[in-house]
Amino acid sequence: MIHRAHVVEACALLRDDPDGLYTLPVFVTAVDWPDREPAAPRYDVVYQFRSLHHNDVCRLVVQVPEDDPTVPTLEGEFCGMDWHERECYDLLGIVFEGHHDLRRILLPDDWEGHPLRKDYVSFGEPVAFTHNIEWALPAAERPPGMPGSSR
Amino acid sequence: MAAVLPPSGGLPGGEDPFAEGRRRLGVAADLDTVELTEIGEDTMELNMGPQHPSTHGVLRLVLDLDGEVVRACRPDIGFLHTGFEKDFERHSYQQCIPYSDRMDYLAPLINNLGFSLAAERLLGIEVPPRGQYLRVIMCELARIGSHLIWFGTGALDLGATTPFLYAWRERETILDINELVSGVRMHTSFIRVGGLMADVPDEFEAMVRNVVHTFPKAIDEYELLITKNPIWRQRTVGLGTISAEDALAYGMSGPSLRGSGVAYDLRKAQPYSSYDHFDFDIPVGHNGDVYDRYLCRMREMRESLRIIEQALENLPSGPVNTLDRKVAPPPRNEINTSMESLIRHFKLVTEGFHVPRGQVYQAVESPRGELGFYMVSDGSNRPYRVKVRAPSFSNLSALPYMVKGGLIADVVAVIGSIDIVLGDVDR
Numbered sequence: 001m002i003h004r005a006h007v008v009e010a011c012a013l014l015r016d017d018p019d020g021l022y023t024l025p026v027f028v029t030a031v032d033w034p035d036r037e038p039a040a041p042r043y044d045v046v047y048q049f050r051s052l053h054h055n056d057v058c059r060l061v062v063q064v065p066e067d068d069p070t071v072p073t074l075e076g077e078f079c080g081m082d083w084h085e086r087e088c089y090d091l092l093g094i095v096f097e098g099h100h101d102l103r104r105i106l107l108p109d110d111w112e113g114h115p116l117r118k119d120y121v122s123f124g125e126p127v128a129f130t131h132n133i134e135w136a137l138p139a140a141e142r143p144p145g146m147p148g149s150s151r
Numbered sequence: 152m153a154a155v156l157p158p159s160g161g162l163p164g165g166e167d168p169f170a171e172g173r174r175r176l177g178v179a180a181d182l183d184t185v186e187l188t189e190i191g192e193d194t195m196e197l198n199m200g201p202q203h204p205s206t207h208g209v210l211r212l213v214l215d216l217d218g219e220v221v222r223a224c225r226p227d228i229g230f231l232h233t234g235f236e237k238d239f240e241r242h243s244y245q246q247c248i249p250y251s252d253r254m255d256y257l258a259p260l261i262n263n264l265g266f267s268l269a270a271e272r273l274l275g276i277e278v279p280p281r282g283q284y285l286r287v288i289m290c291e292l293a294r295i296g297s298h299l300i301w302f303g304t305g306a307l308d309l310g311a312t313t314p315f316l317y318a319w320r321e322r323e324t325i326l327d328i329n330e331l332v333s334g335v336r337m338h339t340s341f342i343r344v345g346g347l348m349a350d351v352p353d354e355f356e357a358m359v360r361n362v363v364h365t366f367p368k369a370i371d372e373y374e375l376l377i378t379k380n381p382i383w384r385q386r387t388v389g390l391g392t393i394s395a396e397d398a399l400a401y402g403m404s405g406p407s408l409r410g411s412g413v414a415y416d417l418r419k420a421q422p423y424s425s426y427d428h429f430d431f432d433i434p435v436g437h438n439g440d441v442y443d444r445y446l447c448r449m450r451e452m453r454e455s456l457r458i459i460e461q462a463l464e465n466l467p468s469g470p471v472n473t474l475d476r477k478v479a480p481p482p483r484n485e486i487n488t489s490m491e492s493l494i495r496h497f498k499l500v501t502e503g504f505h506v507p508r509g510q511v512y513q514a515v516e517s518p519r520g521e522l523g524f525y526m527v528s529d530g531s532n533r534p535y536r537v538k539v540r541a542p543s544f545s546n547l548s549a550l551p552y553m554v555k556g557g558l559i560a561d562v563v564a565v566i567g568s569i570d571i572v573l574g575d576v577d578r
Contacts, residue, residue: 025402029525044173046525048512048540052399052415057512080402083548091236106229106577115237117537
């Protein structure tokens with residue numbers, strides 16, 4: 001577990017140090033813990049690297065708070081992190097500062113919310129029929145309080 | 152010298168609708184005044200997919216073309232995103248298995264295995280040897296089946312129709328085995344947490360032996376058709392090259408990485424499910440081009456057959472499921488006679504088992520590369536979070552690098568050579 005200010009240098013060290021040589025970026029993702037004790041940050045950003053030379057994997061965890069879910073991008077160190085960071089932003093809303101093209105990757109560009117957050121309501125959305133036709137409206141024009149909208 | 156097209160493009164009095172297209176192509180409306188666009192001055196944006204037969208699913212590529220040359224490639228994915236990771240959080244562990252089938256739908260059993268191994272590591276249970284060997288046999292059959300699809304469709308993309316039909320014929324025998332053991336041909340959900348759906352029937356051994364005996368000849372036949380075929384070599388040798396360092400930086404794995412000369416296979420490097428009991432080689436390429444990735448996969452099918460043969464020879468007897476009754480349901484005859492077994496069965500079916508708190512990363516070698524399951528448990532009967540590390544996702548992210556500067560016709564060859572499954576990319 002490390003602080004986000006040191007992520008880039010830690011990963012560069014893991015990659016370049018002869019005892020590490022973690023050259024293969026496996027993934028980056030995040031785990032949402034909204035019910036952790038109040039003082040603890042809400043998100044765990046999880047990095048995983050693989051060293052083919054030493055046949056080993058290494059996992060780094062960076063905790064980021066709810067009101068500022070940002071970590072620096074690792075794009076410059078591993079070009080393979082590009083898409084993984086976009087996916088993490090798309091599904092969990094973690095912002096990777098300095099990423100050249102931080103757009104949604106799996107969901108449509110106009111999607112609202114980040115589905116893998118624990119407070120995202122992902123079932124019970126009504127289907128728009130005549131009696132609830134307002135559900136078919138764009139999200140901004142929908143009456144407030146309809147189920148299925150994300151916080 | 153005659154002006155073939157009327158200057159207005161044929162529409163009386165209206166605007167010329169083809170003017171923009173002519174300008175880009177360097178064709179003047181009046182052929183006497185043809186002006187060719189200078190190379191590099193203007194690129195054309197071409198949309199390829201998502202409904203394109205050569206993109207192996209719903210992959211959309213936006214290509215910047217300079218004539219025939221690809222200057223940039225921007226993949227657009229997500230058309231098959233199904234939210235499986237969210238589904239995992241809402242289902243008990245055994246209920247997640249059918250979802251894992253549907254991610255990489257060409258080798259569903261290997262997805263089952265990855266999920267099951269991750270959950271078993273959290274539970275701290277081990278599957279008996281017979282279960283492990285049967286898992287290996289089924290997974291290697293799935294790997295061959297997946298490679299056969301890659302071979303057939305990849306060759307079809309480049310204009311060779313015959314291999315497609317041959318590969319489908321052979322794959323049918325593998326699907327028959329799936330049907331025999333599980334009742335389902337493709338999304339079998341045969342591998343479960345704690346073992347297998349059931350032990351295999353008696354006909355299983357003969358059918359697998361048939362595969363082991365007939366497939367080497369079939370693969371010889373494919374190689375005769377394709378491997379030294381001059382047209383195939385012209386379309387694949389030296390194309391879509393990627394060096395070992397770049398492939399690693401992009402997070403590539405599996406045969407796509409081994410084609411660049413990196414001998415890394417999780418079955419050898421970090422053996423799971425008794426893979427260390429078997430003797431097999433890791434085929435590697437040298438040049439990292441489409442042809443080397445092709446050769447790697449063809450040889451991999453032969454290695455898989457070797458593994459199946461050894462596993463079948465040494466298939467242990469005994470149970471296939473773990474004996475831990477907190478995970479595996481009791482046998483049917485016990486339920487009839489024992490109240491405790493009946494209660495246990497009821498609890499397992501309605502509630503599932505609880506998995507101790509913790510987190511684990513379990514990677515398996517799928518036909519496409521490193522398929523990883525990062526599983527976090529909070530002690531309940533459902534996974535708290537499952538992150539699927541999809542091999543196709545990382546492999547596809549290297550596509551723009553591999554096709555840049557090549558010809559548009561070769562984009563199709565490169566997509567075929569990294570063997571993506573869009574269900575795996577988008578999850």
